[in-house]
Amino acid sequence: MKPVSSRYTLFVGIWLSMIVVFGMLLPIPNIPILKETARNIYFHVPQSFAMIFILTISFWNSFQYLRKKDLSYDRKAESAASVGMLFGFTTIVTGAVWADFTWGVFWNWDPKQTLFLGLLFIYGAYFILRMSVDDETKKASLSAAYNLFSFVLMPFLVFVLPRMLPGLHPGSPEEGGANNPVFTGINLMIRIMLYSSVIGFCMLSYWLYNIRYRITTLKSKMD
Amino acid sequence: MKLFLTPVWILLKKEFRIEFRSRVAINGLLLFVLVSVALVNFSVGYMKLQVPVFFGLIWLCLFFSSMYGLSRTFVAESDQGTSDFLRQLARPSQIFLSKLLFNLVLSLLIGFVLFLSFFFFFEAPDIHWGFFIAGLFLGTLAIASTTTLLASIVAQADSKGALFPVLSFPLMIPLIMTLVTWTKNCVSDDTIPALWEPFSVLIAFIGVTTTASILLFDFIWD
Known part of the structure; x- marks a missing residue:
């Protein structure tokens, strides 16, 4: 894999800086409990999107490994999973800070919070599995199988159960439908900002994944 | 279809025969279950438990007990070095199905x-x-279909240690939440509408895990 071009990195840098500046400066509707913290929607939500995006890349590379038995796909899957864990971690941290302001404490055992943590545990287990196998090809095929298996169960963790069990996140059944409070009413500006932030964070995660992959390739060449 | 299922049946009989020959595993497992229930009883048995707590404890004990029991089928094969004979005898999907049924x-x-x-x-x-027994059946089916593939992964790893629970528990988090919802709703009066959601989630879960396991097992077993 080639390093990303300098134009790509420049674009991501400027794009995300603009997201930060406009996210802080543009007016935001005054919602009772959220108040000014509603701006966190530009950072917390896109990071979780970026995590799903990069884990999908990891899934795809594990799939390719099982088809073609080429170790470079295994390294790609591993790098993408590690970047995914990083974004999962930042999502939890930004979410916890937000939860402290709106719900009172950092951790509320809301289903979505808990299941998101479970998703991080799954990818933690993926790395534990990689550590406990010595043979390279065996490690690659076992961890690819585990990655595929856990990815097909991910929708239950991220999409199905949070909409079924009562909780505090928007979209939980007891909050009167799946409406996001920041989205109430037609607010085009918030939508545009949110989706551009999603694009920015996905591009950032791809860049990190690219760096991570090149490091692991160099390491495996040195061994 | 019959040609496909005959080896499955033979392998399944083999599993049971081995199990009943030693009986160490099955007796150890039963004792494990009883001891864990007694432990729960010693710690919280003096008070009347709320309904969700009661069912939560039951499913938690079931999960831990199955961690003890369900990795054995594959680990025993690789410990005794009999995996290669199995490879000669049957196709991967047949082996997997027999282990899953066991x-x-x-x-x-x-x-x-x-x-x-x-x-x-x-x-x-x-x-x-x-409804409660139906939930028990669905729950055990879901546990078996999730853990069988992971047991085959663990059997191939070099340092097994606590690997099986580490791999399985995170994947069973949605399961325990759904099962506790199910059993909790078995208590209320209008059961059927409340059970529909956990039922559909469980069926989807079992379908996804079984299909993915059968597809992925070919790659692990090579």
Whole structure:
């Protein structure tokens, strides 16, 4: 894999800086409990999107490994999973800070919070599995199988159960439908900002994944 | 179809024969279940448990007991060096199906013993028994279908240690939440509408895990 071009990195840098500046400066509707913290929607939500995006890349590379038995796909899957864990971690941290302001404490055992943590545990287990196998090809095929298996169960963790069990996140059944409070009413500006932030964070995660992959390739060449 | 299922049946009989020859595993498992229920009883048995807590404890005990029992089928094969003979005898999917059925029977056994001892030791809430047993069946089916593939992964790893629970528990988090919702709803009066959601989630979960396991097992078993 080639390093990303300098134009790509420049674009991501400027794009995300603009997201930060406009996210802080543009007016935001005054919602009772959220108040000014509603701006966190530009950072917390896109990071979780970026995590799903990069884990999908990891899934795809594990799939390719099982088809073609080429170790470079295994390294790609591993790098993408590690970047995914990083974004999962930042999502939890930004979410916890937000939860402290709106719900009172950092951790509320809301289903979505808990299941998101479970998703991080799954990818933690993926790395534990990689550590406990010595043979390279065996490690690659076992961890690819585990990655595929856990990815097909991910929708239950991220999409199905949070909409079924009562909780505090928007979209939980007891909050009167799946409406996001920041989205109430037609607010085009918030939508545009949110989706551009999603694009920015996905591009950032791809860049990190690219760096991570090149490091692991160099390491495996040195061994 | 019959040609496909004959080896499955033969392998399944082999599993049972080996299990009944030593009986160490099955007796150890039953004792494990009883001891864990007694432990729960010693710690919280003096008070009347709320309904969700009661069912949460039951499913937690079931999960831990199945961690003890369900990894054995594959680990024993790789310990005794019999995997290569199995490879000669049957196709991967046939081997997998026989192990899955064996694990299903084993986890059903664990489940029933556990529930009986729980209802013996604790003051149980009034429940709809039909729905409850259906939930028990679905739950054990889901546990077996999730863990069988992971057991085959663990059997191939070099340092096994606590690997099986580490791999399985995170994947079973949605399961325990759904199962506790199911059993909790067995207590209320209008059961059927409340059970529809956990039922559909469980069916989807079992379908996804079984299909993915059968597809992925070919790659692990090579």
